Amino acid sequence: MPVNPPKPKSPKDIKIQLQGFNNLTKSLSFNIYDICYAKTDKHTQRYIEYIDEAYDAERLTQILTDVADIIGANILNIARQDYEPQGASVTMLISEEPISSEALSNTMAPGPLPDAIVAHLDKSHLTVHTYPESHPDNGISTFRVDIDVSTCGRISPLKALNYLIHCFDSDIVTMDYRVRGFTRDKKGKKHYIDHKINSIQNYIAKDTKSKYQMIDVNVYQENIFHTKMMLSDFDLDNYLFDEKATDFTKSEREKIKKQVQHEMLEIFYSQNLQNL
Template identity: 55%
Template sequence: MENKLKLYGFNNLTKSLSFNLYDVCYAKTSREQKNYIEYVDSQYNSDRITGIMSELTAQIGAKVISISKQDYDPQGASVTFLISDDSIAAQTRRRGEDIVAHLDKSHVTVHTYPEYHPETCIATFRVDIDVATCGEITPLSTLDYLIASFSSDIITMDYRVRGFTRNVAGKKIFIDHRITSIQDYIDKRTLSKYDAMDINVYQANTFHTKMLIKDIDLQNYLFQIDPNDLPKKQRAKISSSLRREMLEIFSGKNIY
């Protein structure tokens, strides 16, 4: 992607990267559930998310045109960035007798959904991120930053390239960079922590990857509880409940 193609005329290649990220916690009592929801809601409010997305847009070389953000009652937040490619600001110019137009408006949206289920004692924090870019901007370079910004047990990602452009000889180009898997753009140290699988449709320039955390350290999943204070049998039961929740979210179906 560092070697840019020489293009002519209209470029409407659109690259869309969508994330669903899930953080799972064991919260048995109503107080623990309430405290967990309040915690993640404060950690990922609209102001914090705006800071994360500001860094993301800087990493892809985009210019922020406008920001819309909102916190919700009782919980959750949404942030939307309208962005443009700073290297080719939206313009229309005349080249001889031809009119050349760049439509480079793009967007980044984030929505958070903290929730819990009293019967399963499981609290889940879901983050939906959608990055749609036009022209030369590609969001793939932000994968490691996004994954690191949110502590996630399950990650599902969809990447699709749509539209087309032309090279100077007039040949249509339906994708302007090499990609065989989303995993190719994730640091191997990050990948080593997850079980990952792909479902790709190369003919449609559509790529899907989902990742499931390998190891469950109860210290990271018990909110305000020391696992060493719990009996061994109870720790095993909690670990089983957490793994069940993660597997079903990862699989996209009820399997127990």
């Protein structure tokens, strides 16, 4: 159940003179999961190979480059690696791109895709890591992507959220957003957050939210926000690799459906549930 204490009064976007640089740190961390059923060991291996190729270090670098464009960042350095037998990582160091203050926005609204946004970022980083894996004996495979977008300054990394969700086949998404530290105005007063927020959901497009079951756990007084998403509709064909639902008998389809949904629920609730 959501744990939402009474909402305190949130400050408006800071429009006062600060003492030096706005050094609030805003961090968005989230995990994206893609679930798949692969009929045989050979299918499982092909699925892992497919994922490893589709989301290799080069592709992930392009995704993070697009994120940098969304939030208006200069890329200072890129470190990337494809691992054996599978998986990849990319880390970018970034700095702010000079943009007029009129372009800055922390409003609680979904961030558009990269061809429609100009924003502002200060020195920080973007990272992405992938983790393909499979169950040893029941045909279930999962692909997890861990992404961190950390910014310093006025803009929130939540503006890149919609783009990242759409970059991957997102069956389940777990997101954490936190504002750390403080910035000080000319009078010496500390500000621990510089924009209104009561839920990460406010930054997700309406059509995306309509497709997911969502829950929040927010700790407003600590500027910590947590949201989980799981696809609501279930079409078995979307979870089969190299197979179609019609390739299975009715009883097989029902068994596979239960296995996949069981896997999704365990990930969504972060706990092992009773075996089917």
